Amino acid sequence: MTGQGKQPGAFDGFARGICGTLAAKGVGGAIVHVLDEDQPAGKWVELGKADCPQLAKGDATAPAKLLVDVPSLSGKDEVAVAKLLGKPTAKDKSKYGQKRRYALPGGGNVEITFIGGKADWMEITPGKDAPVPFGPACGQAIGISAAPAFASAATVRWDGVNGIQSVEAFPAGAHVGYWYVKVKTR
Structure with missing residues (x-):
C-alpha cells in the first residue's frame, strides 16, 4: 500500500471492501489491517482497519431453496x-x-x-x-x-x-x- 503521508484510518473503507471479498468466499470474523512502511523511518503504519462481521453458521453459505427464477x-x-x-x-x-x-x-x-x-x-x-x-x-x-x-x-x-x-x-x-x-x- 503506498500511503506515505496518509493518516491512520484513511484506508478503512478499503479494509471493509476486503471484508466483503472474504464474505463472498464464505470467510467471516476476520480482522483486516492495511499497513504501509513509513519511509524513511522504516516503521509500519496502520492506514486502515476493519473487523469483518461473523457469518451465520452454515446458513449464509448453504444453498437456498428457489423462491423465484x-x-x-x-x-x-x-x-x-x-x-x-x-x-x-x-x-x-x-x-x-x-x-x-x-x-x-x-x-x-x-x-x-x-x-x-x-x-x-x-x-x-x-x-x-x-x-x-x-x-x-x-x-x-x-x-x-x-x-x-x-x-x-x-x-x-x-x-x-x-x-x-x-x-x-x-x-x-x-x-x-x-x-x-x-x-x-x-
Whole structure:
C-alpha cells in the first residue's frame, strides 16, 4: 500500500471492501489491517482497519431453496411473466412504466416495473413463511448461482450475471429483507 503521508484510518473503507471479498468466499470474523512502511523511518503504519462481521453458521453459505427464477423473468413481457407467476395481485403505473405485483409462495411477493414493455426492475420480498438466510448464497433463492461480486453485513451484490445488470440483497436481521434487480435500465 503506498500511503506515505496518509493518516491512520484513511484506508478503512478499503479494509471493509476486503471484508466483503472474504464474505463472498464464505470467510467471516476476520480482522483486516492495511499497513504501509513509513519511509524513511522504516516503521509500519496502520492506514486502515476493519473487523469483518461473523457469518451465520452454515446458513449464509448453504444453498437456498428457489423462491423465484429471476433470469427466466428478465426481459419478458407481461403476458410471459403472468404465465410464470400467475395473475398480478396489484397493478400501478410509474413514470418508468407499468408496475405489477405478483404473489410468491410463503407470503412473499415480487414487484416488477416493465420498462419498454419488458420486465426490468424487480423488488423481491420473501414471505415470513419462506425466510432466506442472508449471506453470499442467498442469490440462489432467486436463480442467481454465481458467487457475488461483493458481500458484507449490509449488502450482497452481483454484477453482470446471467445478462442482468445488477442484483442486490439487503438483510432484515439474519434473513434477506429483499432483493433489488436491475435487468437493463439503470
